Each structure stands twice: as C-alpha cells, then as structure tokens.
Amino acid sequence: MLVASPDYLAQHAAPVEPEDLNDHQCLLLGTVDYARDEWQMKSKSGTATFVPTGPSFSVNDMDAMAVAVRSGAGIGLLAGFSAIDDLRSGKLVRVLPEYHTYERNVYAVYTSRQFVDAKINRYIELLKANVGSQLAATAREFIDR
Structure with missing residues (x-):
C-alpha cells in the first residue's frame, strides 16, 4: 500500500x-x-x-x-x-x-524436499495455518476499507 x-x-x-x-x-x-x-x-x-x-x-x-x-x-x-x-x-x-x-505470495524455502526434518514440516504447517489468516486480517483492517 x-x-x-x-x-x-x-x-x-x-x-x-x-x-x-x-x-x-x-x-x-x-x-x-x-x-x-x-x-x-x-x-x-x-x-x-x-x-x-x-x-x-x-x-x-x-x-x-x-x-x-x-x-x-x-x-x-x-x-x-x-x-x-x-x-x-x-x-x-x-x-x-x-x-x-x-x-x-509467501514462500518457505528450505534445502531439500526429499529429506525434510519433522521440525521443518511442523513449522511449514504452522506457517500455512497462521500466516495466511494474519495477512488476511491485515487486509481487512487496512486494505479492504
């Protein structure tokens, strides 16, 4: 903006x-x-x-x-x-x-898709679950007025 x-x-x-x-x-x-x-x-x-x-x-x-x-x-x-x-x-x-x-778009970049540590997988799942909704809330507050 x-x-x-x-x-x-x-x-x-x-x-x-x-x-x-x-x-x-x-x-x-x-x-x-x-x-x-x-x-x-x-x-x-x-x-x-x-x-x-x-x-x-x-x-x-x-x-x-x-x-x-x-x-x-x-x-x-x-x-x-x-x-x-x-x-x-x-x-x-x-x-x-x-x-x-x-x-x-927002991207998570990591070294390998073949050998992904469980911690990395969990972190990516948290990002997917939370980042989009937080960015959408920002849009509703300031962009969609």
Missing part, C-alpha cells in the same frame, strides 16, 4: 488520484517483487500504473523504506504486514487508500 508520514502530508496535499503522485517525492522500492520504475495498483474501480519521475530516493529493502517514509521523506510502497503497526499508531497514513498493489 502507499503510505506517508503525517508530517509529510502536512506539508504536501495528499494525492486524490494516482496522477497526483507526480507532484510528490516518491520513494522507490526495488526488489524481486516490486519494480522500481513503476507502481502497478488496483482498486475496485480498476487498475492504474504510475511511473515515478524526477529525483527520487530508492532502496531495495522494505525496512529501509519504512524508515524513510516514517522520517517524512515522501510517499512509498510498503507491504501491509510491514506498515500495520505504524498505521495503527498514527506514525504512517495511507495515501490513495482505495488503491493497493497486487497481492504477493
């Missing part, structure tokens, strides 16, 4: 439409899951692609992005699970709340 600090939004009018992001300092996150050069978003009314232009701040780590956004450097993309505590406390505010990025 797109987020910014209250301090940043006090100095810059919050965007109403994705095109309004052109008037803002956009903080870019470049990872395997997030393309640095465009933000693909969707809402109940359709999809939007925003291509950030101009000088920008760029990182390849979600935690570094959270620090930059909290410090008031601009508007950035954060995963719901990464932003939820700051949203609840008021350190961050959703920007364009009707838009969000596409859902991502």
Whole structure:
C-alpha cells in the first residue's frame, strides 16, 4: 500500500488520484517483487500504473523504506504486514487508500524436499495455518476499507 508520514502530508496535499503522485517525492522500492520504475495498483474501480519521475530516493529493502517514509521523506510502497503497526499508531497514513498493489505470495524455502526434518514440516504447517489468516486480517483492517 502507499503510505506517508503525517508530517509529510502536512506539508504536501495528499494525492486524490494516482496522477497526483507526480507532484510528490516518491520513494522507490526495488526488489524481486516490486519494480522500481513503476507502481502497478488496483482498486475496485480498476487498475492504474504510475511511473515515478524526477529525483527520487530508492532502496531495495522494505525496512529501509519504512524508515524513510516514517522520517517524512515522501510517499512509498510498503507491504501491509510491514506498515500495520505504524498505521495503527498514527506514525504512517495511507495515501490513495482505495488503491493497493497486487497481492504477493509467501514462500518457505528450505534445502531439500526429499529429506525434510519433522521440525521443518511442523513449522511449514504452522506457517500455512497462521500466516495466511494474519495477512488476511491485515487486509481487512487496512486494505479492504
């Protein structure tokens, strides 16, 4: 989701439409899951692609992005699970709340499927049982509003 600090939004009018992001300092996150050069978003009314232009701040780590956004450097993309505590406390505010990025998958990576320790199997089963429901609860709280 797109987020910014209250301090940043006090100095810059919050965007109403994705095109309004052109008037803002956009903080870019470049990872395997997030393309640095465009933000693909969707809402109940359709999809939007925003291509950030101009000088920008760029990182390849979600935690570094959270620090930059909290410090008031601009508007950035954060995963719901990464932003939820700051949203609840008021350190961050959703920007364009009707838009969000596409859902991502969560993977458990381990060395071998052939010789999986019982502890690993149990841990994966716990992840399957709990992570999805916790992420869904985050979505209901902040994304599906």
